[in-house]
Amino acid sequence: MTHPVAHNLALRDVSKHYGSVAAVDRVSLDVPRGQFLTLLGPSGSGKTTLLMIIAGFVEPTAGDVLVDDARITHLPPEKRNFGMVFQGYALFPHLTVFDNVAFPLKVRGVPRADAADWIRGALDLVQLVPLADRYPRQLSGGQQQRVALARALVFTPDILLLDQRAADGEEHCAVWVLFERGERRTEGRGTADGARPCRKGPARRG
Ligand SMILES: Nc1ncnc2c1ncn2[C@@H]1O[C@H](COP(=O)(O)OP(=O)(O)OP(=O)(O)O)[C@@H](O)[C@H]1O
Ligand SMILES: [Mg+2]
Numbered sequence: 603m604t605h606p607v608a609h610n611l612a613l614r615d616v617s618k619h620y621g622s623v624a625a626v627d628r629v630s631l632d633v634p635r636g637q638f639l640t641l642l643g644p645s646g647s648g649k650t651t652l653l654m655i656i657a658g659f660v661e662p663t664a665g666d667v668l669v670d671d672a673r674i675t676h677l678p679p680e681k682r683n684f685g686m687v688f689q690g691y692a693l694f695p696h697l698t699v700f701d702n703v704a705f706p707l708k709v710r711g712v713p714r715a716d717a718a719d720w721i722r723g724a725l726d727l728v729q730l731v732p733l734a735d736r737y738p739r740q741l742s743g744g745q746q747q748r749v750a751l752a753r754a755l756v757f758t759p760d761i762l763l764l765d766q767r768a769a770d771g772e773e774h775c776a777v778w779v780l781f782e783r784g785e786r787r788t789e790g791r792g793t794a795d796g797a798r799p800c801r802k803g804p805a806r807r808g
Contacts, residue, residue, distance in 0.1 A: 616665035638778040685754030689765040724756035
């Protein structure tokens with residue numbers, strides 16, 4: 603018996619070539635809402651490139667990225683409402699913890715008065731409120747990772763992309779689809795770009 607699949611995120615024949623290097627070669631996949639997918643592969647196999655294409659930081663050479671059948675292949679990252687924890691975290695060294703987490707709200711045009719609450723919510727989620735005024739160089743590796751997570755969650759993304767090393771040292775990355783159908787339209791305050799305040803914990807979202 604076959605069931606119709608309610609697609610959320612879909613990749614269709616996505617490729618990325620750098621000259622003669624095929625970083626990603628005709629990848630197709632579907633991730634239904636509320637599910638997560640882990641991609642495992644050796645170094646250089648294209649995991650980061652694929653996540654960067656989903657997030658919108660890298661344009662594919664061919665193929666399409668779709669959400670609910672809408673083509674978002676060429677939409678800029680700040681219009682996608684996807685959070686990403688980058689490999690190595692990519693924190694801004696000259697910005698405090700607070701300002702690192704504030705950054706995605708700034709590029710999304712969230713008013714300052716709202717942003718302060720959202721940032722505190724995200725920092726509270728990762729238990730970093732007391733370290734809000736520190737710079738990345740003053741943090742442990744795990745604390746830096748939690749700043750990166752807060753920065754990815756602060757605008758309550760529809761999809762969370764994690765480019766991370768597995769506990770056993772094997773490189774992996776995950777595409778984590780957070781929201782059930784309709785939730786985005788019915789909860790929270792919103793901006794024109796769909797950004798909303800961080801609530802406490804994906805695990806509590808039912
Ligand atoms: N900007 C670029 N220019 C040229 N080649 C690139 C570029 N970015 C990535 N590549 C190449 O594309 C391939 C895939 O790289 P990618 O970073 O996606 O791999 P990965 O699976 O994330 O590796 P790792 O596990 O080491 O993080 C590699 O061969 C890499 O050298
Ligand atoms: Mg990588």
